Amino acid sequence: MSDLPIANNQMRTTQIVQIRTESPSVKTFIFTDRLCSKAKPGQFLMLWIPGIDEIPLSIMDTSNSLVSVTVKAVGDATRHLHDMVPGATIGIRGPFGNDFTESRGRVLLIGGGTGTAPLLFLAKRLALKTDHLVFVEGAKTANELLFINEVAGICQEKNIITTTEDGTAGLQCLVTQPLASLLEKENFNMIYVCGPEVMVKKIFEMTEARKLPIEASLERLMRCGIGLCGSCVIGKYRVCRDGPVFNTIQLREMKDELGISKIGFDGSRIPF
Numbered sequence: 001m002s003d004l005p006i007a008n009n010q011m012r013t014t015q016i017v018q019i020r021t022e023s024p025s026v027k028t029f030i031f032t033d034r035l036c037s038k039a040k041p042g043q044f045l046m047l048w049i050p051g052i053d054e055i056p057l058s059i060m061d062t063s064n065s066l067v068s069v070t071v072k073a074v075g076d077a078t079r080h081l082h083d084m085v086p087g088a089t090i091g092i093r094g095p096f097g098n099d100f101t102e103s104r105g106r107v108l109l110i111g112g113g114t115g116t117a118p119l120l121f122l123a124k125r126l127a128l129k130t131d132h133l134v135f136v137e138g139a140k141t142a143n144e145l146l147f148i149n150e151v152a153g154i155c156q157e158k159n160i161i162t163t164t165e166d167g168t169a170g171l172q173c174l175v176t177q178p179l180a181s182l183l184e185k186e187n188f189n190m191i192y193v194c195g196p197e198v199m200v201k202k203i204f205e206m207t208e209a210r211k212l213p214i215e216a217s218l219e220r221l222m223r224c225g226i227g228l229c230g231s232c233v234i235g236k237y238r239v240c241r242d243g244p245v246f247n248t249i250q251l252r253e254m255k256d257e258l259g260i261s262k263i264g265f266d267g268s269r270i271p272f
């Protein structure tokens with residue numbers, strides 16, 4: 001296993017300090033945790049909902065000893081978390097995994113759904129060192145576009161592109177559509193992506209065709225979070241230990257599996 005400090009894997013209990021509603025299905029939870037408050041953009045934590053389950057979540061912000069995660073209610077654990085109130089007890093392990101490299105120069109960030117959260121964390125850091133920051137964000141519908149005001153506080157308006165599948169805000173298309181012309185027009189030193197794996201795959205193919213560098217954060221089913229159980233495997237990598245951020249060379253190595261299938265908790269292969 002990697003040089004993960006043992007303390008990171010020890011569960012700490014803490015209380016939710018604040019909850020913010022971001023959209024009808026997404027909330028941000030803020031709590032104190034000394035170790036995770038030192039996390040870097042791209043890293044994740046395992047959040048335990050007592051009596052229910054433990055789930056992986058990207059760290060979306062840190063400030064002093066406070067940590068934020070942004071969570072979409074999709075199933076049992078995330079719905080129970082959404083029902084919790086400030087003061088409720090949760091368990092935390094982490095931070096786990098690697099982080100995005102902080103590139104200089106001209107940078108493009110592409111977020112789909114809650115994938116926007118870790119990219120916002122990254123954008124805040126990059127804003128201090130890059131010349132040019134472009135943010136592309138896609139969602140199914142207008143009220144699922146996350147952190148629009150926060151992104152506007154970092155990027156110039158002309159450098160923000162939003163898309164919705166139903167056309168209720170921004171361009172009516174998938175997030176990948178405006179990228180083709182953007183990549184023709186502009187040159188980027190680094191492209192950062194976080195979102196559904198099928199979206200990551202499509203964007204990876206676009207960057208490969210243009211020989212552009214990319215770092216993508218992947219999501220797979222996770223249990224242990226520290227490289228032991230194998231549930232998050234993709235190609236020769238374990239997303240929890242070797243990722244969740246993968247670079248161009250690593251994505252090339254896993255391209256036959258990327259966006260095609262993942263391992264289920266029972267060990268079977270599930271197509272996307």
Ligand SMILES: Cc1cc2nc3c(=O)[nH]c(=O)nc-3n(C[C@H](O)[C@H](O)[C@H](O)COP(=O)(O)OP(=O)(O)OC[C@H]3O[C@@H](n4cnc5c(N)ncnc54)[C@H](O)[C@@H]3O)c2cc1C
Binds near residue numbers: 055058072219221222
């Ligand atoms: C490294 C990492 C970072 C993540 N960061 C975030 C985040 O910042 N915000 C957020 O809302 N979610 C994030 N997820 C996904 C989150 O962990 C799952 O949505 C959650 O575990 C679902 O649990 P559940 O019991 O509510 O849903 P389940 O009842 O387990 O599943 C409900 C639905 O969600 C799907 N699902 C379950 N687990 C995952 C998963 N790991 N990835 C994608 N889909 C899944 C299932 O296939 C099913 O369709 C992240 C996942 C990983 C691996």
Ligand code: FES
Binds near residue numbers: 221227229
């Ligand atoms: S979650 Fe167990 S090996 Fe990655």
